[in-house]
Amino acid sequence: MSGLKKLIAAAGACLMLTGSFAASVSASESYDPYSYDRWGDAVASQVGYTAEYFVDGQSIQGLHDKVREIEEAKIAADPDFDPLTDEWKAMYGLKEPADLYISHDDLMYIADKGNDRIIVTDLDFKMVKYLDTFYYNGEELKLKKPEGVFVDQYTGFIYVCDTENSRVLKSDTEGNVDRMFEKPNTELYSQDLTYNPKKVAVDKAGNVYIVVKSVTKGAVMYDIEGKFLGFYGANRVEATSEIIYNAFWNTIASEEQRARSTRTTPIGFTNFDIDDEGFIYTVTESSDVRTDTVKKLNPRGANILSAVVGDDVTFGDIAPAYYSIYTKNSALMDIDIGPNGEMNILDFAHGRIFQYDKMANLMFVLGGDGDQLGTFRSVSAIESKDNMLYVLDSRKNSVTVFKRSAFGEIVTEATNLYNEGYYQESYEPWLNVIKYDGNYRRAYIGIGNALLNSEQYKEAMKYFKISISRNRYNRAYEGYRGKLLEKYFTPAVIAIIVIAIAVTVIKKLNQKGIITFPWQRKRGV
């Protein structure tokens, strides 16, 4: 008897232990994960990625030795050189890092803006290369506040935005500059404008796209020979009431009045990324403009994302007040395209990462403001590699590494199958998603579509109703009703005919006085 009691007590203790263990796992992130429901209200969710660790400059292997080596060389050359200034001490770590790029040969390029250098590491943060000096026609070039770096996957050339020096360097891996892209000397590029390249990307054909701070007409575009081609992919102007008002007055104003009025200019995009198919994705950081914050551009510069998903998708936080003490809008800083076309978008205003699938459906929201692991002070760049995310923080001077969680893996699997059109195959993964997170609306839609495809209309209707997607429900209901009609059409028609005949016969009989109804009797008597 007492043995049994002990057993039960032990089992209970075990249960409690596992229970508390599970609780501590789910509460391990330092922020509240959320997603949005059909109405755009934030609802609690699961984390799609967990913050694994973070790496600051000091923990990049080999950087310390390299800087010490330079320091000794400097002291040897110049006895007055003081290695104890704050400026030089910062060389041992990162200082305001501005950009991050992971090349196809798994090397990570960090544009260490404050220290005027590019650090190349492998994915375990072991330094591979240290680029602060470049050579061009025998001349030594030093970087000054570089803000962007890119590696062409086809040719292996490194492109560096030497921002304060107003040039973009195209160099091989050893630092030998092949070509420089400077301010285009044409009428198209207003010579009053400064030329501070911030980000650079290169397409398959070798065309170079450069985001320049003061240019709002889109990216400055060069061909492979370094010839200026024009501007690429300008944003549209948001049709605010003020702009419509101005446009109306401009149509009736005289030439002189028009010259005096303010020009309507769009907001230039902030950052971009190029996917393997050659499409360029742009993000625009603006707290008040909502049009064209995220675009997917074809080679002509036309936005094909809005053609697919329409203009009513809000990227970033839908309602800024939710799950946040701040009431500011998202400011999209960087975009990265994952292996399956996922868009990882970095929100500077709240330090959050929004991951969308290629159809612009929100998958996960990660991060937040803070000092703990997984939260940020001032995010500046994001990169992804397989199931990892790397986020650069320019105030914490560190790279935070996220790894996709078990929940994230299931959602990604289901989303990929679904987006490829394998609805039936995505059924099981979506069911698993609901087990993790009952608020995940896309899962209900996925299950509903799988059921709809296998003609289980009634079940499909149930799931579409939960996910509040009217059009899909309508389709399922159409099928359900069709089936019902098919089944009951003949009996229903026969029943109607029989009833009609019966009614006419009874009426006839009633008229002839053979049958009298109870209510007629009253009046008759």
Next chain:
Amino acid sequence: MLDLTQGQFVRHVIMHPFEGFEDLRWKKSGSLAIATGIVVLLFIQQLAYNRMYGFQYYSSYDKIFNIVPYFFRSFGIFLLYVVCNWAMCTLFDGEGSMKNIYIVTAYSLIPYIAGYLIGTVLSHFLIKDEYIFIQTFEIVGTAWTVVLFISAMKAVHQFSFGKTLALIALTLVAMIAVMFLLVLLLTLFQQVIIFIFTIYTELSYRLRV
């Protein structure tokens, strides 16, 4: 001639848009109870239209539900109209009493309520492509109500057609004015209450010292 019960009169009025209300007036018929019942139906129709429509057409935001707007949209607007119309008709030498206006206005609403209720029921059986059938019911119901309504106003006040339209327009203006005044009154009362409360607080502090 036309010895109809109250119930039969309702049917007669609806089916004879042009002389029905004249007959009703001539016979001094019409029931307050039935009219009130119709307004209750209007309330139910408003609720059903917003909350029980077929899911494939409309899904309401179910997280919050407040019944006050529905009260206002049915009873509120109806009573406001009756009062304002009565007030306006006294200026125009209309012959309708408040009771008559109440009754005929309610009676003329029947096709509208019926059309939308039928539409709401149908919305559970039809798909989106067949919305035209629902729409037909709703439009016919509304149009019928408009005809009945003008005819009712014309008969109850013994006006010409043009004068009836003018009266309806003026009634709408009066309704807006009344609503504006109500809002103003509420705000003023709020201020008065705050004022009194401030004096009370002030006094209670003084008395305590």
